[in-house]
Amino acid sequence: MSNEKKPANVFANRNFRLVFLGALVSELGAVLYSFAVGFYILEISDNNAFLQGLYLALCGVALLLFTPVGGVLGDRVNKAKIMYVCDFIKGGMIVLATALMMIFPSSSAHIAILFTLGIIGNAVSGIFNPAAGAMLPNIVKPEQLQQANAYFSIKSSMESILGVVLAGILYAVLPLNVLFFAVGACFIASGLSEMLIRYDHTPSPEPITLRLAISDTKEGFRYLRSQKAIMAIMGCVLFINFFIEPVSGNFIPYFIKTDLAAAPAYLFDSFLTPELWSSVFSVCIGASSLIGAAILSARKQEEKCGLKVAKRLCVFSGAMIALALGYWLLVDAGSSLNGFLLMFSAGCLLLGFLLSFINIPLSTTIQSRVERDKLSKVSSLLSLGSQGMIPIASVLAGAALQAFGSTVLLAICAVGFTITAILMLTNKNVRAI
Numbered sequence: 001m002s003n004e005k006k007p008a009n010v011f012a013n014r015n016f017r018l019v020f021l022g023a024l025v026s027e028l029g030a031v032l033y034s035f036a037v038g039f040y041i042l043e044i045s046d047n048n049a050f051l052q053g054l055y056l057a058l059c060g061v062a063l064l065l066f067t068p069v070g071g072v073l074g075d076r077v078n079k080a081k082i083m084y085v086c087d088f089i090k091g092g093m094i095v096l097a098t099a100l101m102m103i104f105p106s107s108s109a110h111i112a113i114l115f116t117l118g119i120i121g122n123a124v125s126g127i128f129n130p131a132a133g134a135m136l137p138n139i140v141k142p143e144q145l146q147q148a149n150a151y152f153s154i155k156s157s158m159e160s161i162l163g164v165v166l167a168g169i170l171y172a173v174l175p176l177n178v179l180f181f182a183v184g185a186c187f188i189a190s191g192l193s194e195m196l197i198r199y200d201h202t203p204s205p206e207p208i209t210l211r212l213a214i215s216d217t218k219e220g221f222r223y224l225r226s227q228k229a230i231m232a233i234m235g236c237v238l239f240i241n242f243f244i245e246p247v248s249g250n251f252i253p254y255f256i257k258t259d260l261a262a263a264p265a266y267l268f269d270s271f272l273t274p275e276l277w278s279s280v281f282s283v284c285i286g287a288s289s290l291i292g293a294a295i296l297s298a299r300k301q302e303e304k305c306g307l308k309v310a311k312r313l314c315v316f317s318g319a320m321i322a323l324a325l326g327y328w329l330l331v332d333a334g335s336s337l338n339g340f341l342l343m344f345s346a347g348c349l350l351l352g353f354l355l356s357f358i359n360i361p362l363s364t365t366i367q368s369r370v371e372r373d374k375l376s377k378v379s380s381l382l383s384l385g386s387q388g389m390i391p392i393a394s395v396l397a398g399a400a401l402q403a404f405g406s407t408v409l410l411a412i413c414a415v416g417f418t419i420t421a422i423l424m425l426t427n428k429n430v431r432a433i
Helices: 014-044 049-074 079-103 107-133 142-173 176-194 210-226 228-260 274-297 306-332 337-369 372-404 406-426
Strands: none
Touching: 014 049, 014 079, 014 107, 014 142, 014 176, 049 079, 049 107, 049 210, 049 372, 079 107, 079 176, 107 372, 142 176, 142 274, 142 337, 210 228, 210 372, 228 274, 228 306, 228 337, 228 372, 228 406, 274 337, 306 337, 306 406, 337 372, 372 406
C-alpha cells in the first residue's frame, strides 16, 4: 500500500478561500445582471430583438478587444490588485448607472445607459479575466491545482443551475433599481475580498507602454509556438468550444421552437412548457458537470492526462454520434419525439460529466506547465480564441440549420468532435503530458 499522502484540502489556503469567495459573489452578480438586462432591454424596446442582439454584439467586441490588454497587464501587475480594482470599477459603475436611470426615467435614456455600461463593463472584464485565470498557480501548490479547478467548476455548475432560477425570481419580485443596486454590491463585496489576497509578486521594472504591450503580446505568441504540447491542448479546447456552441446555442433553441413547440403533445406537457424543457437540458448538463467536478476534487492530481483526455473525448464524440442518429431516427423520421427527449436528457447528463473530466485536467495542465510570468498572456490568447470562434460557430451553425436542418448540424458537430479526438489520440506531444 502506498504511504503517499493526499494533498491537504485547498480550502485550508486563505488566499484560495478569498479568491473563491470573491468569484462566487461577483459571478452570481454577473448572472443576475445579465439575466435582468436581457429581459429589460426587450421590455422597454417593445421586444426589439435586433437591439438586444446589438447590445450583446457590442459587449462581445469590447471583451475581445481588451482581453489581450488584460493578458499583458496580468503578467506585469499584481493580479489581485487588477482583480479588486476591476470589481470596484464594475460595482461602482452599476451603482452609478442605476442612480442615473432613476434620475432619467425615459426608455431611450435607459437604453443608452445600459449600452454604455455594457460596453465599458465588458472592457473591464477583458482586463479582469486573464489575471483571474492566471491567479490559481500563484496561490495554491502545484499538486492542488486540479482540486482548485474542480471546486471552481462546481461553483460554475451550481451557478448555472441555481443562478438563473434565482435571477428569474428576483427579477419578478424586486424593483429593477433594487436588483441592480444588489448586483453592484456583489461586485464591491468581491473586490473587498480580493483586497486581502497576498502572494509573491515581482513588480515590472519597465513602465507599461503601448510598445511594451505589443512586444509582450508577440512574446506570448512566440512562447506558445515553442510549446507544442500546450499548443495542441489549446487547439483541443478551441475546437471543443467551436463544436459544443452550435449544440447549446443553436440546436437546442431551434429544436424547442420547431419540433417540440409544434408537437400536438409531448412528454410531461401538463407541467413542462417547451421552454422549460430547455432548462431541463441545462440542469442535466450542470448537475452532471458538478458531480464530475466533485469526483475530481477528491482525486489525486495525475502527472499525465493527455492520453486519458483523448480517450474521454472519443467517448464524447461517440455520444454525439448517437444523439445525431437518435434525432434522425426518432424526430426526423417521426417515430418518437418523447424517446428523443429522454435520450437527449440522458445524453446531456453524460456530456456534462465528460466535460468535467476533459476541461478540468486540461486547464490544470495549462496552468501547471506554462511559465507563471507568461500565464496571463496565454490565458488571454486562449480566451480570445475561444470567444472569437463562438460567433463564427454560431453563424455557421445557423446557416447549416436553415439550409439542411438539425440532423446535419448534429452530424457535423459529431464529426468535428471525432476528428478532434483522433488528432489528440495520435498527437505524440499530447500523449507525453
